[in-house]
Amino acid sequence: MAEDDLLSQMLHAWRDDIESVPFPQFGELLIPRQQTRSRHTPAPSAACVTNATRRTDA
Numbered sequence: 001m002a003e004d005d006l007l008s009q010m011l012h013a014w015r016d017d018i019e020s021v022p023f024p025q026f027g028e029l030l031i032p033r034q035q036t037r038s039r040h041t042p043a044p045s046a047a048c049v050t051n052a053t054r055r056t057d058a
Helices: 002-020
Strands: none
């Protein structure tokens, strides 16, 4: 029982410590401008992908 009491005391002390730190307040949220990329148009023949791991024992 003494261990339970000690653990409970430690838990309460930890909660008190965590709750004593104020949550950060933001006056204005600034989101940086996102970079844009140009659209990539793949070449017609380069878009075809083949399976290089075909079974040869069939």
